[in-house]
Amino acid sequence: MSKIKEAFERIGGGGALVAYVMGGDPDPETSSRVIEAVERGGADIIEIGIPFSDPIADGKTIQEAGVRALKSGTKPEDVLEIASCVKVPVVLMTYYNIVHSQGLTRFLERARDKGVDGLVIPDLPLEETEEYRRAARELGVDAILLASPATQVRRMKEIAMKTSGFLYLVSLYGVTGQRAELASGIGKLIQFAKRFTNGRIPLCVGFGISKPEHVLRVVEKGAEGAIVGSAIVDRVALLAHGKEEVLQEVELYVHSLKEAARKGFRKRELRKPS
Amino acid sequence: MVIKYPRNGRFGRFGGQFVPETLMPAVRELERAYLRYRRERRFVEELNVLLRSYAGRPTPLYFAPNMTKHAGGARIYLKREDLLHGGAHKINNTLGQCLLARKMGKRRVIAETGAGQHGVATAMAAAVLGLKAEVYMGAEDMERQKLNVFRMGLLGAEVHRVSTGSRTLKDAINEALRDWVTNLESTHYLIGSAVGPHPYPVMVRDFQSVIGQEIRSQMLRETGRLPNAVVACVGGGSNAIGSFHPFVGDKHVELYGVEAGGEGKGKNAAPLLEGREGVLHGMLTYLLQDSEGQVRETRSISAGLDYPGVGPEHAYLKEKGRAKYVAVSDKHALRAFQLLSRLEGIIPALESAHAVAYATELAKSMKKDDTVVVTLSGRGDKDVHVVARMTGVEI
Numbered sequence: 001m002s003k004i005k006e007a008f009e010r011i012g013g014g015g016a017l018v019a020y021v022m023g024g025d026p027d028p029e030t031s032s033r034v035i036e037a038v039e040r041g042g043a044d045i046i047e048i049g050i051p052f053s054d055p056i057a058d059g060k061t062i063q064e065a066g067v068r069a070l071k072s073g074t075k076p077e078d079v080l081e082i083a084s085c086v087k088v089p090v091v092l093m094t095y096y097n098i099v100h101s102q103g104l105t106r107f108l109e110r111a112r113d114k115g116v117d118g119l120v121i122p123d124l125p126l127e128e129t130e131e132y133r134r135a136a137r138e139l140g141v142d143a144i145l146l147a148s149p150a151t152q153v154r155r156m157k158e159i160a161m162k163t164s165g166f167l168y169l170v171s172l173y174g175v176t177g178q179r180a181e182l183a184s185g186i187g188k189l190i191q192f193a194k195r196f197t198n199g200r201i202p203l204c205v206g207f208g209i210s211k212p213e214h215v216l217r218v219v220e221k222g223a224e225g226a227i228v229g230s231a232i233v234d235r236v237a238l239l240a241h242g243k244e245e246v247l248q249e250v251e252l253y254v255h256s257l258k259e260a261a262r263k264g265f266r267k268r269e270l271r272k273p274s
Numbered sequence: 275m276v277i278k279y280p281r282n283g284r285f286g287r288f289g290g291q292f293v294p295e296t297l298m299p300a301v302r303e304l305e306r307a308y309l310r311y312r313r314e315r316r317f318v319e320e321l322n323v324l325l326r327s328y329a330g331r332p333t334p335l336y337f338a339p340n341m342t343k344h345a346g347g348a349r350i351y352l353k354r355e356d357l358l359h360g361g362a363h364k365i366n367n368t369l370g371q372c373l374l375a376r377k378m379g380k381r382r383v384i385a386e387t388g389a390g391q392h393g394v395a396t397a398m399a400a401a402v403l404g405l406k407a408e409v410y411m412g413a414e415d416m417e418r419q420k421l422n423v424f425r426m427g428l429l430g431a432e433v434h435r436v437s438t439g440s441r442t443l444k445d446a447i448n449e450a451l452r453d454w455v456t457n458l459e460s461t462h463y464l465i466g467s468a469v470g471p472h473p474y475p476v477m478v479r480d481f482q483s484v485i486g487q488e489i490r491s492q493m494l495r496e497t498g499r500l501p502n503a504v505v506a507c508v509g510g511g512s513n514a515i516g517s518f519h520p521f522v523g524d525k526h527v528e529l530y531g532v533e534a535g536g537e538g539k540g541k542n543a544a545p546l547l548e549g550r551e552g553v554l555h556g557m558l559t560y561l562l563q564d565s566e567g568q569v570r571e572t573r574s575i576s577a578g579l580d581y582p583g584v585g586p587e588h589a590y591l592k593e594k595g596r597a598k599y600v601a602v603s604d605k606h607a608l609r610a611f612q613l614l615s616r617l618e619g620i621i622p623a624l625e626s627a628h629a630v631a632y633a634t635e636l637a638k639s640m641k642k643d644d645t646v647v648v649t650l651s652g653r654g655d656k657d658v659h660v661v662a663r664m665t666g667v668e669i
Binding site for chain 1 (some may be wrong): 290291292293295296298299300422438439444445448452453455456457458551552553554555556559561563565566567568582642
């Protein structure tokens with residue numbers, strides 16, 4: 001069984017917190033300490049970004065984190081090293097050119113050897129994933145596919161069938177980044193996706209999930225997990241200015257997100273007719 | 275070897291649709307609309323009327339006697355896309371896509387621009403067809419091309435400054451893609467070159483193929499046969515693919531794409547010569563990148579060629595050996611810019627000057643009764659500042 005699947009089973013199938021950080025932000029060494037703080041805070045899965053020069057699915061916050069990481073000389077190899085020290089399951093997030101540049105199989109092998117459990121590639125839609133999914137399956141790495149509010153019934157069904165680890169549901173039309181409010185209709189979107197994932201694979205919601213109350217809401221609405229990125233990365237950005245106390249703030253913040261996920265899951269369980 | 279329409283979105287293994295899931299329904303919707311309207315008589319007629327009465331088609335094919343004499347070889351012809359409305363071939367594509375956007379019920383178009391030529395052509399087409407235009411432009415390019423920024427404003431377009439990454443064309447495309455993913459319902463993304471996810475490369479090629487079709491019939495009328503060679507500059511490669519496409523099946527017509535050689539090795543914008551296969555902006559193609567897969571910054575005297583990727587059909591034609599790709603340095607392009615101005619009284623765009631430079635060399639090596647057609651993709655008024663500075667003149 002994959003470590004990601006195990007993680008979901010351990011927490012009873014719901015209320016998982018997936019925390020994203022950019023690998024190598026602001027530099028590889030500090031980045032490792034950020035990830036330790038995120039782990040202490042109680043993240044169930046850590047998603048680590050490999051910086052890419054042209055991150056088209058990302059908003060300002062993660063773009064700038066990528067620039068900081070690249071400026072400090074971070075290579076994909078450094079991010080794999082960082083990943084190898086993490087105890088909870090690790091998912092890598094990067095754009096396809098980084099993978100393609102090394103060769104798909106070689107990249108996946110290296111990642112697996114460093115203990116990576118899954119991969120998210122936002123510019124690889126279903127149609128382009130056949131070879132990737134086969135190679136990942138053979139190597140025991142989860143190829144995590146994305147769906148979005150633009151995804152229609154037949155596609156949603158196929159994506160839910162073909163993803164592994166979990167289904168990454170993009171909550172909104174747009175790029176990553178903090179939002180004051182959740183996208184309207186998020187409950188409906190989650191219920192729609194659940195029709196295809198229920199009993200098969202966990203559903204995690206990301207993009208624009210920036211506050212504990214957002215996490216609570218998406219879990220309460222039925223998601224097995226919430227993915228928070230930019231809100232954490234914005235705090236890491238302060239580290240670049242030498243503010244050491246930020247590490248503790250990151251830990252506390254992740255803790256509050258995890259608490260919110262628990263609360264959302266409890267609320268949902270209470271509402272279930274027994 | 276002639277690919278009329280890449281059904282699976284691929285030219286050989288190049289091309290594809292490497293876009294976020296959210297964009298998939300949008301590129302599909304665009305493909306459906308394009309497949310429908312490109313065959314619809316009313317659409318084709320409407321576009322032809324605009325091309326004729328608004329843009330100024332057909333453009334002349336000009337025999338350049340002085341350049342021919344100077345080269346001392348083959349006869350050199352210039353395809354005068356520089357005479358089009360707006361001063362470049364870009365309007366062929368923007369009229370086509372704006373008309374399509376209107377049929378699709380989109381009221382807003384967004385575009386990226388490097389030198390500003392595509393931005394201006396988008397603003398013009400949007401104005402005449404009653405659409406709202408917003409143009410993304412790198413902060414660096416806005417500095418270099420102030421005049422075009424002002425022109426776009428006059429034409430009613432809003433220009434957004436892009437301050438991320440290298441602050442040039444590739445970053446403007448990134449930002450336009452981010453806008454599109456946010457505003458799918460209302461917005462058509464009007465890509466300016468034969469790049470991006472399928473169906474853009476084939477659609478832009480088709481809209482630009484009017485160049486090659488005219489060259490073909492004009493050469494037959496003028497000389498009674500097809501040219502021996504067709505030469506065009508390649509950034510993303512839209513004027514080149516538009517010039518080449520109608521000749522791909524004619525094995526004896528040699529096709530030459532000229533990339534920006536910049537200041538030499540490592541300091542250029544020549545992905546077909548110095549790049550390797552990679553994925554950027556939705557397509558698998560040749561890409562200037564480092565050993566880790568980070569996209570490299572490019573360098574060229576001409577903003578319009580300053581792009582690290584290239585249209586996937588060029589990658590395919592290179593691999594098949596059907597077209598040859600070469601590079602011309604900043605210095606040689608500048609010399610050709612001055613030469614054509616003096617000898618023929620035509621100031622070419624710096625982009626097109628790359629093609630002129632190579633064609634002159636090529637003509638030298640050919641027989642006197644051979645013919646070479648150079649696509650003059652744009653006029654050089656926009657470049658006089660750059661050229662003045664390069665030659666040490668203050669204006």
